[in-house]
Amino acid sequence: MQDRPLELDGDTHARLQRLVVRVRQDLALISHPSMEWLKPRTASDGSQALDVLIVGAEQSGLATAFGLKRWRVDNVRVIDKAPRGLEGPWRTYARMRTLRSPKDYTGPDLDIPSLTYQSWHVAKYGQQHWNDLHLIPRENWADYLLWMRDTTEIPVQNEVALNSIEPEGEMLKAQLLHTNGQAETVFARKIVLATGQDSTGVWWMPPEIAALPRHQRAHAADDIDFAELRDKDVAIVGAGASAFDNAAEALEANARSVTLLCRRETPQVIQPYRWLTFRGFLAHLGDLDDAWRWRFMRHMLGLREGFPQETLDRCTRHDNFKIVSGASLKEINQSSNGLEIETTKGNYTADFVISGTGMENDFSARPELGRFAGNIATWSDCYQPPDDERHERLGRFPYLNPDFAFVEEVPGQTPWISNTHLFSISSTMSFGPSGSSINAMTTVVPKLVSSLTKGLFRDDVEEHWESLRAYDVPQAKLDDPNE
Numbered sequence: 001m002q003d004r005p006l007e008l009d010g011d012t013h014a015r016l017q018r019l020v021v022r023v024r025q026d027l028a029l030i031s032h033p034s035m036e037w038l039k040p041r042t043a044s045d046g047s048q049a050l051d052v053l054i055v056g057a058e059q060s061g062l063a064t065a066f067g068l069k070r071w072r073v074d075n076v077r078v079i080d081k082a083p084r085g086l087e088g089p090w091r092t093y094a095r096m097r098t099l100r101s102p103k104d105y106t107g108p109d110l111d112i113p114s115l116t117y118q119s120w121h122v123a124k125y126g127q128q129h130w131n132d133l134h135l136i137p138r139e140n141w142a143d144y145l146l147w148m149r150d151t152t153e154i155p156v157q158n159e160v161a162l163n164s165i166e167p168e169g170e171m172l173k174a175q176l177l178h179t180n181g182q183a184e185t186v187f188a189r190k191i192v193l194a195t196g197q198d199s200t201g202v203w204w205m206p207p208e209i210a211a212l213p214r215h216q217r218a219h220a221a222d223d224i225d226f227a228e229l230r231d232k233d234v235a236i237v238g239a240g241a242s243a244f245d246n247a248a249e250a251l252e253a254n255a256r257s258v259t260l261l262c263r264r265e266t267p268q269v270i271q272p273y274r275w276l277t278f279r280g281f282l283a284h285l286g287d288l289d290d291a292w293r294w295r296f297m298r299h300m301l302g303l304r305e306g307f308p309q310e311t312l313d314r315c316t317r318h319d320n321f322k323i324v325s326g327a328s329l330k331e332i333n334q335s336s337n338g339l340e341i342e343t344t345k346g347n348y349t350a351d352f353v354i355s356g357t358g359m360e361n362d363f364s365a366r367p368e369l370g371r372f373a374g375n376i377a378t379w380s381d382c383y384q385p386p387d388d389e390r391h392e393r394l395g396r397f398p399y400l401n402p403d404f405a406f407v408e409e410v411p412g413q414t415p416w417i418s419n420t421h422l423f424s425i426s427s428t429m430s431f432g433p434s435g436s437s438i439n440a441m442t443t444v445v446p447k448l449v450s451s452l453t454k455g456l457f458r459d460d461v462e463e464h465w466e467s468l469r470a471y472d473v474p475q476a477k478l479d480d481p482n483e
């Protein structure tokens with residue numbers, strides 16, 4: 001198994017350059033229909049408005065921008081608050097060595113063979129290395145995304161955060177803040193929020209953990225200094241894939257012991273995302289009625305994500321690792337031995353707690369949603385499931401329009417949110433895996449792109465009608481019948 005990058009050979013640069021040429025040739029061959037169709041719009045301050053502002057330059061934002069480009073929606077800007085290369089989890093809080101997805105899943109390439117991860121990997125490391133590869137090293141995935149972004153010439157601006165959205169006439173007015181402190185206002189006809197796992201809320205910790213001083217606790221998505229955990233007793237609360245990744249990091253950093261407290265009777269090893277990776281589900285779950293959509297997604301998200309064998313092995317190879325199942329957290333108290341963690345399966349001591357407990361929806365916690373957070377319809381506003389299918393946490397997910405736009409809880413209060421489209425894990429309750437999952441991208445990004453272009457086309461319909469009536473380009477030259 002070769003899950004670590006190899007030394008590059010001298011031909012790598014040339015092979016990658018040839019691949020870039022191939023991608024561009026492939027895209028040129030399928031560029032039909034290539035005619036421009038969107039007219040520039042002037043905003044109230046005289047500037048040219050964007051057709052689409054995409055927020056988030058990680059895989060969901062990049063694939064959306066690429067899809068729009070293929071549809072000749074070129075007046076697009078992509079921003080990300082992170083520096084280039086540090087977008088998303090891959091080089092920040094992701095602590096697994098490899099992706100969890102099988103290596104042959106395609107995604108941001110949107111079905112262009114030369115743009116796939118595999119093509120990039122073969123160009124970079126050779127065919128044999130690809131053949132021998134088991135899973136994709138996560139840094140390689142991050143490098144591939146940068147290559148894909150550069151090769152398709154997606155216009156990204158890093159270190160720019162979206163701080164608020166409000167209406168101005170028929171446009172959306174977005175307040176941006178650059179890392180260097182510069183404020184900027186841009187206008188856009190549509191905004192896509194590809195803002196990641198916590199796009200509609202906050203990373204969540206049980207109150208018992210949140211109440212601890214910072215030097216004794218962290219969320220799995222925090223920047224954790226694992227070297228500090230050397231010779232310490234560490235407790236991990238939660239048993240999802242990220243919880244195990246954090247346990248492994250602590251063990252590899254020579255923690256004295258790592259105890260993983262799992263609320264369920266057995267940790268979740270089934271990965272429901274594998275079951276649903278077929279075109280029918282990915283494409284059409286969103287076409288079903290609320291009852292079916294809720295039933296499927298409640299089941300999937302209620303199970304949470306299973307983890308692969310490698311993740312488990314990385315922990316269990318250490319004798320000082322222990323999983324305690326059926327252990328719900330009751331209380332945490334300070335003691336002379338450190339933290340006394342009381343659970344339904346007994347008491348445990350630890351010096352440090354890592355909470356692998358996911359995110360919680362809280363629209364008002366996100367500055368970019370602030371102006372309309374109170375009027376975003378949730379699933380519990382729109383659908384009442386049968387008693388045996390209730391789920392309070394999942395009911396707090398946004399209930400999205402078929403075009404991924406937010407829906408108003410009270411119609412008429414913020415009608416402009418119909419031009420703000422969400423493409424993140426929080427779209428999952430409405431449509432199944434969305435931008436957030438590699439497995440869904442080739443199917444779902446085209447749906448999003450089609451929805452965005454549908455809105456842009458529909459809003460311009462009168463201009464298209466006038467343009468057709470004014471169209472006077474002859475295809476042939478007739479002889480003058482009077483001669």
Ligand SMILES: Cc1cc2nc3c(=O)[nH]c(=O)nc-3n(C[C@H](O)[C@H](O)[C@H](O)COP(=O)(O)OP(=O)(O)OC[C@H]3O[C@@H](n4cnc5c(N)ncnc54)[C@H](O)[C@@H]3O)c2cc1C
Pocket residue numbers: 055056057058059060061079080081082086087088089090093094095096098099100101160161162163194195196197242368423424425435436437438439
């Ligand atoms: C640890 C971990 C491992 C995963 N492994 C896999 C896997 O193997 N396979 C799989 O299919 N999925 C996996 N996922 C799920 C998913 O694929 C990833 O979370 C992926 O990164 C989602 O991409 P994204 O573009 O939707 O969001 P993100 O990668 O989270 O990117 C969102 C971007 O938006 C930017 N942003 C947010 N708010 C603003 C703002 N207001 N202004 C400007 N920029 C903003 C952020 O800086 C960030 O770069 C994993 C997730 C995690 C957390």
